[in-house]
Every structure is written in C-alpha cells, then in structure tokens.
Amino acid sequence: MMTTRLSVLEKTAYGAGDMALTISIISASILIYAFLVQVVGLTPVDAGWILMIVRTIDAISDPLMGLLTSRVRSRLGRYRHWLIIGALPFGLSLWLLFTSFGETYAQKMAWSTGAYIFNSLAFTVLAIPYISLIGVITPDPQERLRANAFRFPMAKVATLIVSTLVPWWVTQGTDPHRSYALAFMVVGAVSVAIMLFCAFNVKERIVQEAAPPPLAQQIRGLRDNRQWQVISLAMVVLFVGFLVNGSVAIIYGSAFAGASDGVGIALFMSMGSVGGILGPLLSTWLTRRYCKVKVFRYSMYGSALVSVLAWALVGAGEFWGATLFYLLCSVVSQINTPILWSSITEASDYGRYQSGIDASGLAIGMISFCQKLGMGIAGPITGYLLAGIGYTAQGTPSAETVAGLAWIMLLVPALFYLLTGWVMRYYVINNDYYARMVAAGRLPEGSA
Template structure:
C-alpha cells in the first residue's frame, strides 16, 4: 500500500479545486432559489420544479461522467485533464445562470432552466474527476482526511465570500438583475483560475493499469456493495436536509430574523459559511481520538438537536439569537463533511474487497447522482412548503408565512438529519478497517 504524505502546498492546491466548485454549489443551494423567486419572478412551486428537473438531468450525467473517467486517460492521468478542459465553460455557465432573459413568464422560465442545465453539466465535468482525485493522490486514509480537512475550510472560504458579498451587493441598491450578473461574471472568472491552479499542482500517484470492468459487471458489483448502498442513501437524505435549509436561509434571514439591509443579510449569511469552516476543523480534531464513523453519526443527531433548539428558543425579530444559532447549527452540521467525502472513496473501494469487481469510477459517479437526486427532491419539497405557508416574494410576508419559514428552515432539515444518523448505524468502514482491507486485498493494477 502506498502511504504518501502530501505537502502543505499540494493539500492547498487540492483544496483550491473545491473552492471553485463550491461557488457553484452555494449558488445552486442558497442563492439560485431566491434569485428565481425574487428576481426572475417565478412562483415557489415553479422554481422548485426547475431545481428538480435540472438536478435530475444532472444526476444522470454523473454516472456517465464516472464511466468516462474510467475510459479516458492522458499524460495527466485519469482526472486532471478534465479540470483543464472544463474550467472555462464552467466559469461562463455561472454568469449565464444569474442572468435574466425574456419578456414573458414562460420565456424567463425557459432561459433559467436552460442556463441551469448548462451550469449543472459544466459542474459535472469538473466535479466527478475532482471527487475521484483523492483516491489517486494517496492511499493513506489519514492523509485523505487531512487533505479533506484542507479542502472543506477552503471551500467554505469561497462560500463565505459568495454568501456575504453577493447578498450585500444585490441588497444595497441598484438593479438586482444587473447586480447578480456582474457579481457572477466576477466569481466565474475567479473559479476558472482556481480550477486550473488545482489541476496543475496536484499529482496522480496511484495508477490503474488493469482494463476497466465491463459496465454490467460494475453495476452488479455496486448492487452487492452494502456499504456503498448505505452511503448512497446517506447522500440522498442528507442533501435533502441541507438544501431545504439552504434554499430558504436568505428568506428566513430577511423575514424572520429581520435582517433588512445589506449589512444585516450579509452578516447573517456569512455565519453559515463560518460554521462550514469551523465544523471540518472540529471534525479533524475529533477523528484523531474517536472513530470517524461514530463522529459522523453523532454529529447528525447533534445537528437535529441544535436545529430543534433554534426553532424553539428564537423568536421572530431576534436577529442576534437567530444569527448565533445559525452559526451553531452550521458548525455542527458540517462536522461530518471531511468524513463523508473520504468515506465515499473508501465505500467504493470496499466493493472490490468484497466482490473482486472494481467499480470505483461508476460508484463515485453514482454517489454524485444520489447527491444531486437529494438536491433535486429538495426543490419541490421547499416549493410546496413555501406555498403551503403562504410565502410571497413580493409585498409583505404574512405572520403565518414568517412562522412557516422558521419551521422549513429548522424542523424539516432536523428530520432528515435524524434519518441520516439512523442509516449510518450499519456503516462500519473506519480507518482501522480500511487499512486492514487494503492490506489484505490491494486494488487492481495500482502502483
């Protein structure tokens, strides 16, 4: 087994890649839904179905991209060349996603759907190879955790910038349509530079020399991989909770917490990103002393508890309390993040240990499918819940809708966090198990 210690610079380069991708993830989770409702003028239900349709299309493209990464190799390896190829289209797609074209409702809806599909496909071209990179940089599970510990705080720095700068920029005055477009022209250009920096400064050390498994055999292998199936369920359920929470965060901040100006909403949104930086750092400290699987599971229960407490204790208009609890909830819910993404690779590799079938590329692609499926399902759930409580983007928000926002923001995600913890009861690939597994049965064709 190749235990490679990574330099600080290479860990930083690897983490930088997620900074670029996170710009799109955050745009598609905490900004696009509000943009479609408040700027484009779509109804909550229509906006929710756009998210569902686009993410479903995107979800099916993920396993196809996983198959493609197994077949196409260059002098850069299996993954890095995709980051080089996809960087520019990805940057352009971010700008198009936040532009408004069309005079009629149907024309605006068609443009928003098409731009979102383009952004999602451009994201897939980068995301599947990037997720897979950690498996070929090193086989040391602790180094993977350490690299992910760089990755996620750096990604949350990008989240902090986008979730603070953009809400402030579009709230402080001027035409919201043009301000969104200008903001994402800038962040799109930055994301291109970041992705190229990542591609040229990490190294693929673990080489697969064996031919790719036939697709039917890979599918059979995945179906027999109980740990991969369990992690797939985790991705669906967890990301429903994340996206319901993220989709209404800016609305909750304005209507419930009473962050009425650019500074207030920027502060409220920024603490969610700060929690995303602190959470993975806490995770790194905890996993040095405790089993990472138990840390993951109990962080989900703690996430549910803090969300319920926030719903119970924080009254409407308590901006300070709502902001502090949003920080706490975000911190606790992100403790799982480095563990989750390192576990994805290990669960895919477990399939070879159990069945002798190497389906790691397809497995990672299908995990991303499950992530997108969860994000897609969250769209209609959020839309119908907002419609049920009577939320209107234009005009005053009724007292019933304001209280409903609190429930959607906090109690609904708490339910999905609890279910995630329950699913994890049957997941057992911790560091010790993984080291023993790889020592017993080396992955095919690796050097």
C-alpha cells in the same frame, strides 16, 4: 500500506478545486432559489421544479462522466485533464445562471431552466474527476482526511464570499438583474483560475493499469456493495436537509430574523460559512480521538437537536439569537463533511475487495448523482412548503408565514439529519477496518 505525505502546496491546490465547485454548489442552493423567486419572478413551486428537472438530467450525466473518467487517460493521469478542459465552460455557466432573459413568464422560465442545465453539466465535468482525485493522490486514509481538512475550510471560504458579498452587492444597486450578472461574471472568472491552479498542482500517484470491467459487471458490483449503498442513501437524505435549509436561509434571515439591509443579510449568511469552516476543523480533532463513523452519526443527531432548540428558543425578529444559532447549527452539521467525502473512495474500494470488480468510475458518478438527487428533491419540497405557508416575494409576510419559515428552516432539516444518522448506523468502514482490508487484500472476517 504505502504512506504518502502531501505537501502544504498540494493540499492547498486540492482544496482550491473544491473552492471552485463550492461556488457553484452554494450559488445553486442558497442563492439561485431566491434569485429565481425574488428577481426573475417565478413562483416558489416553479422554481422548485426547475431544481428537480435539472437533477433528473444529472441521473444520466453523472454516471456517464464516471464511466468516461474510468476509460479516458492522458499524460496527466485519469482525472486532471478534465479539470483543465472543463474550467472555462464552468465559469461561463455561472454567469449565465444568474442572468435573466425574456419578456414573458414562459420565456423567463425556459431561459432559467436552460442556463441551470448548462451549469449542472459543466459542474459534472469537473466534479466527478475532482471527487475521484482523493483516491489517487494518496492511499493513506488518514492523509485523505488531512487533505479534506484543507479542502472543506477552503471551500467554506468560497461559501463565505458568495453568501455574504453577493447579497451585500445586489442590495447596493437599483437593478438586481444587472448586479447579479456582474457579480457572477467576476465569480465565474475566479472559479476558472482556481480550478486550473488545482489541476496543475496536484499529482496522481496511484495508477490502475487494468482496463475497467464492462458496464454490466460494474453495475453488478455496486448492486452487491452494501457499504456504497449506505453512503449513497446517506448522501441523498443529508442533501435534502441541507438544501431545504440553504434554500430558505436568505428568506429566513430577512423575513424571520429581521435582517433589514444588505449588511444584516451578509452577516447572517456568513454564519453558515463560518460554521462550515469550523465544523471540518473540529472534525479533524474529533476523528483523531474517536471512531470517525461514530463522529459522523452523532454530529447528525447533534445537528437535529440544535435545530430544534433554535426553533423553540428564537422568536421572530430576534436577529442576534437567530444568527448565533445559525452559526451553531452550521458548525455541528458540517462536522460530518470530511468524513463523508473521504468515505466515498473507501466504500468503492470495499466493493473491489468484496467482488473483485473495480466499479470506481461508476461508483463516483452515482455518488455525485445521489448528492444532486437530494438537492433536486429538496426543490419541490421547499417550493410546496413555501406555498403552503403563503410565502410570496411581494408584500409583507403575515405572522403565520413568518412562523412557517422557522419550521421550514429548522424542523424539516432536523428530520433529515436524524434520518442520516440512522442510515449511518449501517456503515462500518472506519480507519482500522480500512487498514485491515487493504493489508489483507480482502474483507475482514465477519464483514457484511
């Protein structure tokens, strides 16, 4: 297998792309739900259904974008030109996502839905090519892990900025509508700049000259690719857990943990980001010593355990205990992240060696859809759970509502973490398996 060592500059540029995308993911997970409910004034259920509507539209846009990336090439390669084309609309969409328009409830809901759809489509134009980049900048699976080890801590730096400075900023003024809009005008501009930095400083080294097979053939290839199906299912289940947790984090931090001002909320929310930086770094250390698939599985079981312990041991108003456990939960739950995203390309390659059908474009598009499907499913789940415990944005929550926030924040995600670990029992492509597959040009003996 050809080995390509990536420079620090290229790894940094690759990570910068995910910084831009993560700003949107975090904004559309831990902040948008609170913005729609607490600032725009939508009900928790309606806000949840907006998330589901947008992700349903992604069912079309993500696979279509995957097909486009497999068919449209330029002198920059197959993927990088999309990053340049999509950067500016993406930045604009972030600003629009956190604006509010209309006098009536229906007008506000229509504006929020439309802005979210635009943001989601702009995200897709960048995300599908970006996810695919790791498969063409190096063929070495260990180097892919190293690149992802740069990528995810950098992405979590973006998470840290958005999840701490934005909540702090919007509590400083008297008009949260204006504060959110101004914050994301700046955030959108920064996103454009760092996405362009990524596009101009990575190199596509692996060139696939063969024309992509017909769509029907690619669909058949994915239908028979069990490893891709395992990763897809794990993606859906995992992101349901992540988004239920992320959607209520800022509400849990204030109503349950007792963060009473912008500084307290910023400190609490920063723990999720710090954990997201430490988790991938710990993952790199662990995967050098142990099978990466086992590391993935046991990190999911560990995440469930820590979540249950947080629910059992931390009481309402115990800010420092809640903050410490939020950090610990975030570290353990993010260990899987570099493994998950590097496994997508390897699962796609598995299908090519299995059937001879290169369905990489469609495979990446559908993986992104599975991520967004999980995020979308989490929307109504979160909305109905919050409605079920009697949560509203107005007034002081009752003791029963506060207790309910704890099990929504901790026990519900724990269930989905356990399910993700169980699903990954059926994934077999570790580094040794992948090396043998590529060297032989076919699946190893005894493969599923």
